[in-house]
Amino acid sequence: MARRAAIIGGGVIGGGWAARFALMGWEVRVYDPDPEAERKIGEVMAGAVRALPMLFEAPMPARGAISFHDSLAEAVEGAEYIQESVPERLDLKHKVYAEIQGACDPGAVLASSTSGFKPSQLQEGAARPGQIVVAHPFNPVYLLPLVELVPGEVAAPDILEKAREILTGIGMYPLHVRAEIDAHIADRFLEAVWREALWLVKDGIATTEEIDNAIRYGFGLRWAQMGLFETYRVAGGEAGMRHFMAQFGPCLSWPWTRLTDVPEFTDELVDLITEQSDAQSGHMSIRDLERLRDDNLVAILRALKMQGAAAGRLIRAQDDRMRGPLEETVPMVTVRRVVPVDWTDLNGHMNEGRYGQVFSDASEELMTHVGADQAYIDAGNSYFTAETNIKYLAETLAGEEIFVETRVTLGEGKKLRLWHEMKRASDGEVLATGDQFMLHVSLETRRSCPPLDHVRENVERLARMHAEA
Ligand SMILES: NC(=O)C1=CN([C@@H]2O[C@H](COP(=O)(O)OP(=O)(O)OC[C@H]3O[C@@H](n4cnc5c(N)ncnc54)[C@H](O)[C@@H]3O)[C@@H](O)[C@H]2O)C=CC1
Ligand SMILES: C[N+](C)(C)CC(=O)CC(=O)[O-]
Numbered sequence: 001m002a003r004r005a006a007i008i009g010g011g012v013i014g015g016g017w018a019a020r021f022a023l024m025g026w027e028v029r030v031y032d033p034d035p036e037a038e039r040k041i042g043e044v045m046a047g048a049v050r051a052l053p054m055l056f057e058a059p060m061p062a063r064g065a066i067s068f069h070d071s072l073a074e075a076v077e078g079a080e081y082i083q084e085s086v087p088e089r090l091d092l093k094h095k096v097y098a099e100i101q102g103a104c105d106p107g108a109v110l111a112s113s114t115s116g117f118k119p120s121q122l123q124e125g126a127a128r129p130g131q132i133v134v135a136h137p138f139n140p141v142y143l144l145p146l147v148e149l150v151p152g153e154v155a156a157p158d159i160l161e162k163a164r165e166i167l168t169g170i171g172m173y174p175l176h177v178r179a180e181i182d183a184h185i186a187d188r189f190l191e192a193v194w195r196e197a198l199w200l201v202k203d204g205i206a207t208t209e210e211i212d213n214a215i216r217y218g219f220g221l222r223w224a225q226m227g228l229f230e231t232y233r234v235a236g237g238e239a240g241m242r243h244f245m246a247q248f249g250p251c252l253s254w255p256w257t258r259l260t261d262v263p264e265f266t267d268e269l270v271d272l273i274t275e276q277s278d279a280q281s282g283h284m285s286i287r288d289l290e291r292l293r294d295d296n297l298v299a300i301l302r303a304l305k306m307q308g309a310a311a312g313r314l315i316r317a318q319d320d321r322m323r324g325p326l327e328e329t330v331p332m333v334t335v336r337r338v339v340p341v342d343w344t345d346l347n348g349h350m351n352e353g354r355y356g357q358v359f360s361d362a363s364e365e366l367m368t369h370v371g372a373d374q375a376y377i378d379a380g381n382s383y384f385t386a387e388t389n390i391k392y393l394a395e396t397l398a399g400e401e402i403f404v405e406t407r408v409t410l411g412e413g414k415k416l417r418l419w420h421e422m423k424r425a426s427d428g429e430v431l432a433t434g435d436q437f438m439l440h441v442s443l444e445t446r447r448s449c450p451p452l453d454h455v456r457e458n459v460e461r462l463a464r465m466h467a468e469a
Pocket of ligand 1: 115
C-alpha cells in the first residue's frame with residue numbers, strides 16, 4: 001500500500017510538494033480552502049509530470065493519487081508526513097497546527113515550508129512541539145532537491161530522523177540546519193542578493209534584465225556546481241583559499257555593497273521594477289516561463305549527473321534506489337524511462353543517436369541480469385557489440401514514456417544476439433527495432449572468448465525460453 005502524505009496549503013509550494021510526493025509513489029491528500037486549489041495543483045502537476053521523470057534513467061514508481069478534501073482533519077488522517085505550506089503568517093500557522101495536531105497521528109512528521117520562521121516560533125503553544133520541524137524547500141519543489149531541515153531545540157529525534165528518511169526517499173537533499181536562525185541558511189543569501197539587486201535598480205545602475213544577465217552568464221553557473229567556498233578556493237589560484245582571502249579580504253570594508261541599508265519599498269520602486277520586469281519577460285506567460293525554467297533545470301541537472309557532481313550525484317543515487325531487478329518475462333522489459341529534453345534534435349524529436357543509446361542500455365541491463373555485471377567486467381570479461389541494425393519506425397518526443405522489450409534470439413558460446421523493440425508507453429506503438437549482435441570478449445586480450453559458465457548458462461537458458469515462447 002502506498003505511503004500517505006498530507007499537504008496543507010496547496011499554492012505554489014504546496015502544489016510542488018504534492019507533485020513530488022505523488023510522482024515518487026505516495027498517496028497525497030490536500031487541504032486548501034481556495035476553490036481554485038485543485039485547478040492550480042493540476043497545472044503544477046502537469047509541469048512536474050513532464051519534468052521530473054526526465055532526470056532519471058530508472059523507471060519511476062507507480063504514480064500515487066492526489067485527492068482534495070473539504071476538511072483538514074480528513075486530509076491528515078493516516079498521513080505519515082504532513083507538509084504545511086500556508087501563507088507566511090505566524091498566527092495562521094499556529095491556528096493550522098492546532099487543527100492538525102487535533103486530528104493527526106502523533107508519530108507523523110509535521111513539517112513547515114516556512115521561508116523564514118524559526119522552529120521555536122512555530123512550536124510555541126503547540127500541543128506537541130516535538131512533532132514540528134521546518135522543511136524549507138525551493139521552487140520548483142519537484143525539481144530542486146534542497147530542503148533545509150531545521151529541528152530547533154525541541155523537535156523529537158525520531159521525528160527528525162523520520163523526516164530525513166522520507167525526504168531522502170523522495171529524492172531530496174535534507175540539509176540539517178543545526179542551529180535555528182531567521183531565514184535558515186539559503187534564504188539569507190537570497191535576501192542579501194535581492195536587497196543588493198533592489199538598490200542597483202533603484203539607483204538606476206542596472207535594469208532587472210542586466211542584473212539577471214550578470215547572474216546567469218557568470219557566477220550563477222559556478223554556484224550550481226561548486227557553491228561559494230569551493231569556487232573561491234579555485235579563484236585563489238595555486239595559493240588557494242588563504243591567498244584569495246588575503247587579496248579580497250580588504251574589499252569587505254570598501255564600499256562594495258549596500259547590504260547594511262534596506263531599500264524602502266516605495267510605490268515608485270515597485271512600479272520601476274514591475275515595468276522593467278514586464279519589458280524583460282512580459283512576452284511570455286508564467287506557464288511558458290515555468291516550462292522554460294524546468295527544461296533548463298532538467299538539462300543542467302542531467303549534465304551534473306553525467307559528471308557525478310553536486311546535485312547530479314543525488315539524482316544518480318535516486319536512480320539506484322529506483323532501479324529494480326529485471327523480471328524474466330518473455331519478452332523482457334529491459335528499459336522503461338522518459339525521453340529527456342536534452343535528447344531531442346533540430347526536428348524536435350528524439351535524435352537518432354539516442355535510439356542506439358536506448359538499445360545499448362537495454363543490452364547492458366540484460367548483461368547485468370545474466371551475470372555479466374560490473375564485477376564481471378572488472379574481473380576482465382565482457383560483451384562487445386559487433387553489429388547493430390536499427391529501424392526507425394516512428395517519432396518520439398521529449399517527455400514521452402518509452403520502454404524496450406528484449407528477446408535473446410541467439411545465445412551460443414561467445415555469441416549473443418538480441419532483438420529489441422522500443423515502444424511508446426501511452427499507446428504501445430513500436431517506435432524502433434534493434435537487432436544487436438554481440439561477442440563475448442576477454443578485456444585482457446581484447447579478443448573474443450567463451451563466457452564464464454554461469455553467464456553462458458544464463459544466456460542459453462534465456463535463449464531457450466525466448467525461442468519457445
Ligand atoms: N513561493 C516561494 O518561492 C516559496 C515559499 N515558501 C513558503 O511556503 C509557504 C507557502 O508559500 P506559497 O506557496 O508561496 O504561498 P501561496 O500563496 O502560493 O499558497 C498558500 C496557499 O495556502 C492556502 N491557505 C490559506 N489559508 C489556509 C488554511 N487555513 N489551510 C490550508 N490552506 C490555506 C491558500 O489558499 C493558498 O493556496 C510560505 O510559508 C512560504 O514562506 C517556501 C519556499 C519558497
Ligand atoms: C523568496 N522566498 C524567500 C520565498 C524564497 C524561498 O523561500 C526559497 C526559494 O524557492 O527561492
